[in-house]
Amino acid sequence: MKKTINVAAAVIYVNGMFLLSKRLDHQHQGGKWEFPGGKIEDGESTEQALVRELKEELNIDVTEQSHFMSLSFEYPEKHVNLHFQLVTDFSGKEQGVEGQKVEWFTKNNLIKLTFPDANVPVVNKIKQLT
Ligand SMILES: Nc1nc2c([nH]c(=O)n2[C@H]2C[C@H](O)[C@@H](COP(=O)(O)OP(=O)(O)OP(=O)(O)O)O2)c(=O)[nH]1
Numbered sequence: 819m820k821k822t823i824n825v826a827a828a829v830i831y832v833n834g835m836f837l838l839s840k841r842l843d844h845q846h847q848g849g850k851w852e853f854p855g856g857k858i859e860d861g862e863s864t865e866q867a868l869v870r871e872l873k874e875e876l877n878i879d880v881t882e883q884s885h886f887m888s889l890s891f892e893y894p895e896k897h898v899n900l901h902f903q904l905v906t907d908f909s910g911k912e913q914g915v916e917g918q919k920v921e922w923f924t925k926n927n928l929i930k931l932t933f934p935d936a937n938v939p940v941v942n943k944i945k946q947l948t
């Protein structure tokens with residue numbers, strides 16, 4: 819049977835800009851831009867996983883998050899449940915701890931990027947943000 823993974827990912831939206839990172843080439847859906855985050859571990863809440871992943875990947879401390887949207891997607895290799903949290907504040911200076919590119923984008927530039935195949939609905943919801 820295919821693996822199912824549960825993922826917490828952050829739509830980081832501060833001062834009218836979105837912070838994204840680029841998946842490394844060797845990763846699943848590699849080379850595409852992503853909402854930073856990763857797998858929710860056993861016993862963790864979505865919020866806890868998000869705080870841990872953003873510390874590990876970007877070296878930032880999330881101080882404000884709320885639910886944005888959840889979706890499920892069937893990749894050929896695995897089934898993913900993605901839980902997107904809207905992050906509106908954090909402390910620390912973002913860096914690509916794992917060697918990944920990290921960049922701020924306006925909404926108009928974000929919508930031109932290539933995201934993992936599962937991300938169509940979340941990008942559509944971002945398009946509608948004023
Ligand atoms: N972080 C993130 N993952 C996404 C997005 N869209 C999407 O399909 N995914 C998929 C790709 C991966 O299969 C999975 C996330 O896993 P990950 O590789 O980030 O996991 P992780 O950070 O825990 O890292 P690792 O266990 O692989 O070291 O979710 C997205 O916008 N952000």
Ligand SMILES: [Mg+2]
Nearest residue numbers: 854855856857
């Ligand atoms: Mg990750």
